[in-house]
Amino acid sequence: MVSDAAWKPRLIALDIDGTMLDPATQAISAAVKAAVRRAVEAGAQVVVSTGRSTLGTLPILDGLELTSGFALCSNGAVRVDVATREPVSIETFEPGPVLNELTRRLPGAIFASEDIGAGSLVTSKFPEDELHGPQQLATLDELVDHPVPRLIANWVDHEPAELLAAMTGVQLPNCTYTVDHYEPWVTVVPEGVTKGAALEKLRAELGIASEDTFAAGDGDNDIEMLRWAAHGVAMGQAVEIVRAAADEVTGPVAEDGLAAVLDRWFR
Template structure:
């Protein structure tokens, strides 16, 4: 493919190794060289705005945009401010998830502030301050993101419980590493938000690139002219990719970026 001009990169499992919770020097160097080429690098993650900011700092991104909450929140990187926030009524979804996944705990995002939670989450997983609230308080107003964690279950059990299930008026994805459901407004995905951004930036569709490893990256990989799935991703993610990189623990994305940008 031609050298891409719009580079969308997932965080957990692509840039950052979930086991070590670090971005390796090789990956940081690869991203820095892409930035030096003049390409637009867009961190595209399911993380909240607060959870994304340390990644932007660690990569040294000087400007541009970041997609948070699977595309529900678009951030101006230089200003560290949301450009747009898409919300939805999460009450019907939370009620159905509570029935299908008994024992789940829930969190809704308060952009730039933290999360309302029905019970305390591991702070390493849910970034930013947590405020306890009733289920009714969590969904009293529109939210950009709802999280359900199925406590004492594993990701495969979650996948089996929700396989083929349609939840009301939302888009939801399942985490590969944790028993988490991430819910955002209907029609929102990394791919959909990236397409809007691509059009606004005036970048040709054939000059787009994306890399990811999760269920929430599938639409982004389909969107990109060249989509790369990480080696450790599930078969469903590999199936939609144009290329399969090495796994995150082997700096798979660094090798791909080195090749594409010819250094």
């Protein structure tokens, strides 16, 4: 945690859903947009860091009026050049062994594999507000036909607590995964890929000191990012395991908690 009163972050990593965007309204408030804009105008490197696909992230970049820098999508598996809106780095894994394990542990689950820039291959249609972009029906064999950056399992008709219990202590082959506390979802990305790891690579490339980093998030996939940052902030509605990973807890997304924190340094 940063204690210097004169400190100001130079690299600002921001989750989307539940951090900038209020799930209840499906919108980013004017206060949060203005706070992000002030940070950019002050010279900070703002990095949108999300579990969303590239297609789900691009409208957010537009809404924030970001025109340069990078965004990290799919929990860090895909890096996007904000200026060109094109992926510049992609990490993938072979989904076959993972699907074999998940179909055994989560009977009845439906799956989606990311097709970058095109949408998702799905074994059954997901609700439109859960996946971003077109959904193309596919068999399990078609899902494992090629490496993917992200695989999602949705254990429909089960509670998040049931999913947590089913996945406790489970190691999936050659990948990293997170379990959602709000939805019965497992999100799988390549081994070693997290928001925190992707941000550390970017930080080093940009030549920004590790002590000048800030991150804000609310989900399980934000934990490594919050630990990575010199100053990590959890949103007020986050569950305890996420709050424990942060240096500070701000107000919930519905009360513009992110804007309140950024306004300390960027007024």
